[in-house]
Amino acid sequence: MKCWKAALASATLTPMLEIEHLSLSIPSASGPKPAVSDVTLSLESGRVLGLVGESGCGKSITAQTILRLGEHQGIERTEGTVKLDGQDIFTMQESELRVLRGGRISMIFQEPMTALNPVFSIGAQITEVIRLHLDLTKRKACERAVSLLTDVGLQQPEQLLRQYPDSLSGGMRQRVLIAMAMAADPDYIIADEPTTALDVSVQARIIDLLRKLQREKGLGMLLVTHDFGLVAELADDVAVMYAGHIVEYGSVEAIFDHPTHPYTRALMDCRPEAASRGTPMPAIPGQVPAPGAWPAGCRFAPRCRWADAACEQPVEAEAWHHGGHWARCIHVAKSTKPLELTE
Amino acid sequence: MSLLSVKGLCKSFHAGSWSGKDHITRAVDDVSFDIEEGETLAIVGESGSGKSTTARIVMRLLAADAGRIALMGEDITYLKGKAMRNMRKHMQMVFQDPFASLNPRMRIVETVGEGLRVHAPEMNAKQRRERVIEVLEHCGTGVEALDRYPHQFSGGQRQRIGIARALAVSPRLLVLDEPVSALDVSVQAQILNLLSDLQNEQKLAYLFISHDLSVIKQVADRVAVMFAGRIVEQGNAEVIYASPKHPYTRALLDARPVEHPAQRKKPTDIAVRSEETVAKSGCAFRLRCPYAQEDCEAFDGALSTDDHAFACLHPLKAES
Ligand SMILES: Nc1ncnc2c1ncn2[C@@H]1O[C@H](COP(=O)(O)OP(=O)(O)OP(=O)(O)O)[C@@H](O)[C@H]1O
Numbered sequence: 001m002k003c004w005k006a007a008l009a010s011a012t013l014t015p016m017l018e019i020e021h022l023s024l025s026i027p028s029a030s031g032p033k034p035a036v037s038d039v040t041l042s043l044e045s046g047r048v049l050g051l052v053g054e055s056g057c058g059k060s061i062t063a064q065t066i067l068r069l070g071e072h073q074g075i076e077r078t079e080g081t082v083k084l085d086g087q088d089i090f091t092m093q094e095s096e097l098r099v100l101r102g103g104r105i106s107m108i109f110q111e112p113m114t115a116l117n118p119v120f121s122i123g124a125q126i127t128e129v130i131r132l133h134l135d136l137t138k139r140k141a142c143e144r145a146v147s148l149l150t151d152v153g154l155q156q157p158e159q160l161l162r163q164y165p166d167s168l169s170g171g172m173r174q175r176v177l178i179a180m181a182m183a184a185d186p187d188y189i190i191a192d193e194p195t196t197a198l199d200v201s202v203q204a205r206i207i208d209l210l211r212k213l214q215r216e217k218g219l220g221m222l223l224v225t226h227d228f229g230l231v232a233e234l235a236d237d238v239a240v241m242y243a244g245h246i247v248e249y250g251s252v253e254a255i256f257d258h259p260t261h262p263y264t265r266a267l268m269d270c271r272p273e274a275a276s277r278g279t280p281m282p283a284i285p286g287q288v289p290a291p292g293a294w295p296a297g298c299r300f301a302p303r304c305r306w307a308d309a310a311c312e313q314p315v316e317a318e319a320w321h322h323g324g325h326w327a328r329c330i331h332v333a334k335s336t337k338p339l340e341l342t343e
Numbered sequence: 344m345s346l347l348s349v350k351g352l353c354k355s356f357h358a359g360s361w362s363g364k365d366h367i368t369r370a371v372d373d374v375s376f377d378i379e380e381g382e383t384l385a386i387v388g389e390s391g392s393g394k395s396t397t398a399r400i401v402m403r404l405l406a407a408d409a410g411r412i413a414l415m416g417e418d419i420t421y422l423k424g425k426a427m428r429n430m431r432k433h434m435q436m437v438f439q440d441p442f443a444s445l446n447p448r449m450r451i452v453e454t455v456g457e458g459l460r461v462h463a464p465e466m467n468a469k470q471r472r473e474r475v476i477e478v479l480e481h482c483g484t485g486v487e488a489l490d491r492y493p494h495q496f497s498g499g500q501r502q503r504i505g506i507a508r509a510l511a512v513s514p515r516l517l518v519l520d521e522p523v524s525a526l527d528v529s530v531q532a533q534i535l536n537l538l539s540d541l542q543n544e545q546k547l548a549y550l551f552i553s554h555d556l557s558v559i560k561q562v563a564d565r566v567a568v569m570f571a572g573r574i575v576e577q578g579n580a581e582v583i584y585a586s587p588k589h590p591y592t593r594a595l596l597d598a599r600p601v602e603h604p605a606q607r608k609k610p611t612d613i614a615v616r617s618e619e620t621v622a623k624s625g626c627a628f629r630l631r632c633p634y635a636q637e638d639c640e641a642f643d644g645a646l647s648t649d650d651h652a653f654a655c656l657h658p659l660k661a662e663s
């Protein structure tokens with residue numbers, strides 16, 4: 001029995017969530033507009049992939065598409081696919097998707113305030129999720145709820161089950177949501193700005209908690225954020241997104257020690273931690289172009305201080321690469337010393 | 344004479360009638376501070392510590408239960424009608440959420456010019472429009488914005504418009520409640536630079552509220568740390584960052600995310616270490632404080648009177 005499992009495991013390689021050449025469109029008055037183009041990413045179990053970029057770059061709709069959550073809002077896949085251990089999620093039936101969502105892949109959203117239903121007790125909401133995925137009696141489901149709430153560091157879980165969301169602080173609500181996401185022992189977690197709505201001290205505790213759960217359960221996690229601090233705390237790998245493209249990808253050390261794409265560098269430079277008082281902060285002029293209003297060539301070119309005529313041509317994803325670290329930039333690709341762009 | 348001088352502000356709310364018991368929240372408790380011309384005082388503290396309530400009292404949007412507010416030497420605590428309108432043009436407010444704080448049905452020219460109607464009634468429509476163009480350009484937004492509506496702008500542009508609206512009447516003091524918290528880092532940097540330029544040009548004073556210590560480090564001359572409605576530490580920003588005296592300030596500084604993955608800390612005990620508890624008597628922080636001793640139960644929370652003021656019986660020693 002054991003040999004058979006081991007043989008199977010080595011045959012199927014590491015379990016993986018793979019996004020391949022994914023392009024998405026959003027609805028608009030003048031018809032669908034492209035919003036994400038040609039995104040290829042893979043998420044291994046036991047690793048945390050940070051997806052960073054400015055507001056409106058397409059991070060959330062990419063993340064939601066993994067569970068096919070954007071469809072009812074008119075977000076359409078125009079190309080590419082998402083595969084879970086080799087199975088294409090776009091071939092799944094609605095019934096299979098219900099098992100997938102919160103079963104093998106769970107999602108944690110930004111707003112702990114709106115993600116819980118105010119009229120049901122915490123106990124009712126958490127046992128509902130448990131019983132949707134696990135064949136448990138009501139009593140067993142309650143026991144599981146108590147152990148999940150304990151796992152996320154909440155005290156007096158039995159009492160908490162009878163409480164309503166209104167009576168909890170933001171940090172406690174986010175813990176409850178994390179407990180719910182863990183209900184069916186998922187393999188992957190998609191966390192979309194999991195700490196943005198929380199204040200610093202609570203944020204630090206939630207970061208600790210996510211790290212602990214991720215390690216103990218060997219979870220694969222997609223961490224969507226615009227906060228490099230969160231990436232520095234949690235991510236193993238980082239994908240930087242700009243205007244629907246992944247513009248740079250690498251290990252967290254590579255991205256922090258050798259940020260290569262001018263966009264990544266610019267973003268890192270304008271973190272307030274990086275600046276010193278009294279000198280103007282290195283802001284990025286202008287703003288992210290809206291979906292559909294992208295330049296034909298490099299999408300960052302209009303805001304890039306190194307841009308020139310060469311940037312008007314489309315750039316392929318791995319124009320520059322070094323081991324597993326790559327950047328979509330024609331200038332770093334051409335330069336023999338790619339990491340030494342100068343003013 | 345300070346530009347703004349606030350003494351002993353107190354404000355309680357009755358809350359929670361739906362939860363059965365009517366309890367009182369002391370949202371602001373004996374808060375005092377001064378702001379000089381051209382200076383930035385930042386207020387930092389966790390959610391619910393009373394930052395916004397303090398701002399709203401200073402702006403006279405909310406009446407205090409006790410305390411005094413003096414602007415440019417004049418006591419405005421109880422000013423009414425025309426006298427208050429006259430003072431109000433000297434202090435203006437910028438809110439966190441540029442989406443919620445601009446009237447969606449008003450064109451930008453009307454929104455930004457609104458204050459001028461009240462505070463500069465002598466201006467005709469043409470003069471108002473000119474002034475609006477002037478401040479918008481100053482804030483980095485072009486003339487093409489004038490006849491558009493808020494939803495046609497990005498978050499950063501809306502915040503520029505919010506700042507332009509506040510500046511239109513040439514105030515001396517801006518009260519900024521989380522002005523960059525809803526923005527991307529890149530846009531945040533643009534807005535912080537704008538605020539810094541405006542301050543240098545016009546000697547504006549800022550009361551800058553934020554829960555982000557990295558942002559505050561960029562802008563503040565002095566910092567006031569609030570906890571449970573009280574100021575627990577106040578002083579020069581650099582001094583407080585380098586050697587905080589109050590354990591709560593230390594905890595806030597330590598809670599910041601690391602700057603580089605190599606600095607990751609070991610996971611600590613993840614239990615809700617009385618995450619949001621506030622002691623009802625004595626030092627409000629003592630239940631969470633690693634240095635708390637028995638005498639903290641009887642401490643009245645009074646701030647020391649030094650330049651670097653703190654409210655703690657067992658202050659931290661300066662780090663060598
Ligand atoms: N349901 C929708 N209908 C129409 N447009 C949408 C919808 N959802 C997202 N968009 C648009 O798609 C683009 C990408 O949005 P997305 O939410 O993925 O950005 P994001 O990178 O997550 O940004 P943020 O940091 O603000 O969350 C944006 O321009 C957004 O306005």
Ligand SMILES: Nc1ncnc2c1ncn2[C@@H]1O[C@H](COP(=O)(O)OP(=O)(O)OP(=O)(O)O)[C@@H](O)[C@H]1O
Nearest residue numbers: 356357358368370389390391392393394395396397
């Ligand atoms: N109108 C109100 N009625 C009842 N309670 C209130 C009211 N306004 C504020 N409070 C309470 O007063 C306390 C201080 O609130 P305040 O909004 O000033 O905090 P804050 O420091 O600005 O927090 P945040 O960082 O979340 O904005 C909180 O406990 C809050 O619940």
Ligand SMILES: [Mg+2]
Nearest residue numbers: 059060061192
């Ligand atoms: Mg998003």
Ligand SMILES: [Mg+2]
Nearest residue numbers: 394395396520
């Ligand atoms: Mg507030």
